[in-house]
Amino acid sequence: MVSVSGVFRPRPTYLHNTNLDLNSVQELPDSHLWPALDAEGSGNLTYVESMPVIDLADPDVVGRMGHASETWGGFHVTGHGVPLGLIDRLESQVCRLFSLSREQKLNAARVPNSFNGYGQVPIAAFFEKSLWSEGCTITDSPVNWASRLWPDDYIEFCDVMEEYKKEMKALCVRIMWLMLASLGITKKDFDWAGPNGDLDGSWTTLQLNWYPPCPDPNRAIGLVAHSDSPILTVLYPSSTSGLQVLRENGTQAHWVTIGPVPGSFVVNVGDLLQILTNGRFRAPLHRAFVNRTHHRLSVPFFIGPPKDALITPLSKLVSADRPQLYRAVTWDEYLGIKRKYFQDALAVVSLRAPMDEPSNVSDHGSLESG
Numbered sequence: 001m002v003s004v005s006g007v008f009r010p011r012p013t014y015l016h017n018t019n020l021d022l023n024s025v026q027e028l029p030d031s032h033l034w035p036a037l038d039a040e041g042s043g044n045l046t047y048v049e050s051m052p053v054i055d056l057a058d059p060d061v062v063g064r065m066g067h068a069s070e071t072w073g074g075f076h077v078t079g080h081g082v083p084l085g086l087i088d089r090l091e092s093q094v095c096r097l098f099s100l101s102r103e104q105k106l107n108a109a110r111v112p113n114s115f116n117g118y119g120q121v122p123i124a125a126f127f128e129k130s131l132w133s134e135g136c137t138i139t140d141s142p143v144n145w146a147s148r149l150w151p152d153d154y155i156e157f158c159d160v161m162e163e164y165k166k167e168m169k170a171l172c173v174r175i176m177w178l179m180l181a182s183l184g185i186t187k188k189d190f191d192w193a194g195p196n197g198d199l200d201g202s203w204t205t206l207q208l209n210w211y212p213p214c215p216d217p218n219r220a221i222g223l224v225a226h227s228d229s230p231i232l233t234v235l236y237p238s239s240t241s242g243l244q245v246l247r248e249n250g251t252q253a254h255w256v257t258i259g260p261v262p263g264s265f266v267v268n269v270g271d272l273l274q275i276l277t278n279g280r281f282r283a284p285l286h287r288a289f290v291n292r293t294h295h296r297l298s299v300p301f302f303i304g305p306p307k308d309a310l311i312t313p314l315s316k317l318v319s320a321d322r323p324q325l326y327r328a329v330t331w332d333e334y335l336g337i338k339r340k341y342f343q344d345a346l347a348v349v350s351l352r353a354p355m356d357e358p359s360n361v362s363d364h365g366s367l368e369s370g
């Protein structure tokens with residue numbers, strides 16, 4: 001199993017809010033040097049397997065999504081109808097934000113116990129080594145902190161984020177039901193998606209990720225291996241490669257670089273969807289590498305159930321041949337488990353392999369933002 005052991009910190013501490021400006025660093029500092037990556041060379045992979053690309057207008061969209069979710073735990077989606085102009089405006093606002101000086105960006109810094117605003121991606125807090133990335137998390141309206149960044153000119157930023165979130169939510173609803181249809185699941189099979197199945201009251205978060213050029217990309221990592229926690233992620237990966245997904249085949253596992261597919265989003269199964277489908281769909285481990293010459297941005301949109309909804313393997317997917325793999329858990333409770341056990345969180349709620357203590361964790365899980 002590919003791992004990033006040796007740098008795991010068992011409790012979140014948020015020690016990384018240093019004033020180091022990654023954009024001006026000439027040599028990789030020890031704080032960002034991940035020794036375990038040496039053997040793998042994060043950006044030098046030879047595997048060029050292609051993640052399935054699925055057009056929403058494909059007559060076999062349900063079957064193809066089902067197959068991709070069971071094998072890869074994700075796929076590219078095209079034909080989604082999200083206006084390209086909106087994606088361009090999103091990119092330009094993300095660039096605008098991260099191009100500000102470090103001091104300016106710190107005016108929008110997350111405050112303790114809040115996930116909104118600028119900082120390292122929340123998962124960074126669990127590792128002694130820092131990630132080669134910056135992040136900005138939008139769970140509520142960004143008006144408060146955006147108006148501190150651009151007192152006279154924050155409306156366009158906020159409008160684009162709101163419009164994009166709305167598009168993403170609608171796309172997630174559409175994709176989730178298509179994926180579940182492949183397993184014979186309909187809107188009648190659970191009630192937390194609301195009477196029309198439109199996920200009203202669901203938990204959503206938009207994460208803006210920024211990976212500056214890195215002087216030593218093979219020994220740094222933009223985002224360590226993790227699976228996303230909620231139901232579904234729809235990620236805008238941008239046109240610069242950086243995303244890698246772990247492909248597991250029996251006892252073999254290798255990282256695959258996900259090349260850009262113009263106009264597509266990457267859809268990832270989240271841990272909760274793995275639980276809901278009784279392990280039929282797999283939440284894939286994935287990570288982001290960085291490169292020497294270009295910055296890269298990515299924008300995942302995460303969707304989960306309402307915080308108090310009880311997620312349990314669907315009875316249609318439990319049988320004598322396929323016994324229930326996971327106990328019921330609320331999203332809120334699962335987030336707490338993930339914060340404590342990271343990538344072992346699914347094992348903690350597993351009915352097969354009950355765990356008392358976290359193992360010597362290798363890969364990591366994510367927090368509020370995935």
Ligand SMILES: O=C(O)CCC(=O)C(=O)O
Nearest residue numbers: 209237243288298300370
């Ligand atoms: O940057 C990427 O491509 C991946 C981002 C990601 O996995 C996350 O934010 O959870």
Ligand SMILES: [Fe+2]
Nearest residue numbers: 227228286370
């Ligand atoms: Fe992720």
